[in-house]
Amino acid sequence: MSLTKVVVIGSGFSGLSAATCLADQGYEVTLLEKNDSPGGRARSFTTDGYTFDMGPSWYWMPDVFESYFNRFGKSTSDYYELKRLDPSYTVVFGEDDFVDIPATMADLRQLFEKMEKGSAAQLDLFLEQAAYKYEVGINRLVYKPGRSVTEFMNPRLLLDVLRMDIFQSFYKHIRRYFKNERLLKLMEFPVLFLGALPQNTPALYSLMNYADISLGTWYPMGGMYKIVEGMVALAREKGVKFEFNQDVQQIEVANGKATHVVTSSGYYEADVVVASADYHHVEQHLLPKAYQSYTESYWDSRVMAPSSLLFYLGVNKLLKNLQHHNLFFDEDFGPHAHEIYTDPKWPDKPLFYVSAPSVTDASVAPTGCENLFILIPVAPGLKDTPEVRELYFNKVMDRLERLTKQDIRNAIVYKRSYAHNDFISDYNAFKGNAYGLANTLMQTALLKPSLKSRKVNNLYYTGQLTVPGPGVPPSLISGQVVAKEIAKEYAAPVAVRV
Secondary structure: OOOOEEEEEOOOOOHHHHHHHHHHHHEEEEEEOOOOOHHHHHHHEEOOOEEOOOOOOOHHHHHHHHHHOOOHHHHHHHOOOEEEOOOEEEEEEEOOOOEEOOOOOHHHHHHHHHHOOHHHHHHHHHHHHHHHHHHHHHOOOHHHOOOOOOHOOOOHHHHHHHHHOOEEHHHHHHOOOOOOOOHHHHHHHHHHOOOOHHOOEEEHHHHHHHHHHHHOOEEEEOOHHHHHHHHHHHHHHHHOOEEEOOOOEEEEEOOEEEEEEEEEEOOEOOOOOEEEHHHHHHHHOOOHHHHOOOHHHHHOOOOEOOOOEEEEEEOOOOOOOOOEEEEOOOOOOHHHHHHHEEEEEOOOOOOOOOOOHHOOOOOOOOOOOOOEEEEEEOHHHHOOOOHHHHHHHHHHHHHHHHOOOOOOHHEEEEEEEHHHHHHHHEEEEEEEOOOOOOHHHOOHHOOOOEEEEEOOOOOEOOOOOOOOHHHHHHHHHHHHHHHHHHHHHHHOOOOOOO
16 A cells, blocks of 8 residues: 655755654655755855854754654764853953853853842742743643644643733843843843844743753754754655755645645655745745635735844954854844834844854864854845945954954955845745744734645645744744644554654
């Protein structure tokens, strides 16, 4: 008896997760990838002895990764070596004003107390509640498919939801505990990963602070791409078939059912289709109009997380005054945020982030050299030109050199930029977004685009534009959630355990 054929479009974290879960349950899974290597936004490239992670650079929520591999009888340690960073990261408030965020709770409490008397005790109270939110949010809520309000009708779960400050903003919540402006910036930073301002992010997401402070910041030696390599190895072990350089052109639909996925060079029969590619692109460009669940005006009304202007730099000397992760908060975030969310434009004085993985991992750069990854968060949908990129490269380098007190530009031997046009070209990203849909209150759970098409009964979606939301751990979870929904509705004829 033949296995149910599943075609997964896109090999980012959510696509790899969904494909592996389904193959493990006996489905015949083919994964189609537009590019020549797996990983989606988490791809990697090597040049002149430098190895660059192209996208995600933060390893938070190690329990989510471990849980993923555990479900297949594996561990993260089977695929890569993790190292906890200490300091977790550095925040640069100005010249000679660097704050290292320590990994140990004792040292962090001391730092808080130094900034604001009594704040160490407040931190304890804050984290106690944040731990509860993390337990409920990550272990219960984010694994909900968000298809019906009945999913939340359990009395215990309803009580949990009420206790989790869903309807209060993170901005107000954090000010119940701290007054010092620097502490507030430190505590608000993690929710920026969710793609919205603290004022528009539910206080539920203080669980991100718990992930930051209590669970720690980690690094897979060799780079974030080691996660992708591990997931691909596991997927192949489970029987997933990979097809690269397959740019999907069309999903054929007959009588409300997807029948074939057509690529630039192939024709794939499907009993079930899982789209891990950009949701908007699949809806608006791969499906016949009659089978689109959402209109273009719906998508235009969504609050998108930011895009990014990225620079990958190879530097032929060792640098000083940089840790692995560095946040440059030397300018006011208010105007920059306004230029991302309220009045989208290229920012005047942007905040930025620098990752120097070579500080931790000598393998990612030649001996005596540094590997730098620079990220400027910017609004999606902006006009992206070489001239604009160079202007912002110099803006950032002026500040980076001044604040770290060294010449960097003259030591750069490799430079590559990446922004909106590249996100669109490589990933068909809606408006050139980098992170997906912002986690605002009105775009949470049931209010996100559905993981199942409303008009094509065997088409499912996974990834950063559906539940549970943007980020690497949520994408891992998203793939598992959609695989579970498919298993409910399309039972595999044969259960295979490798």
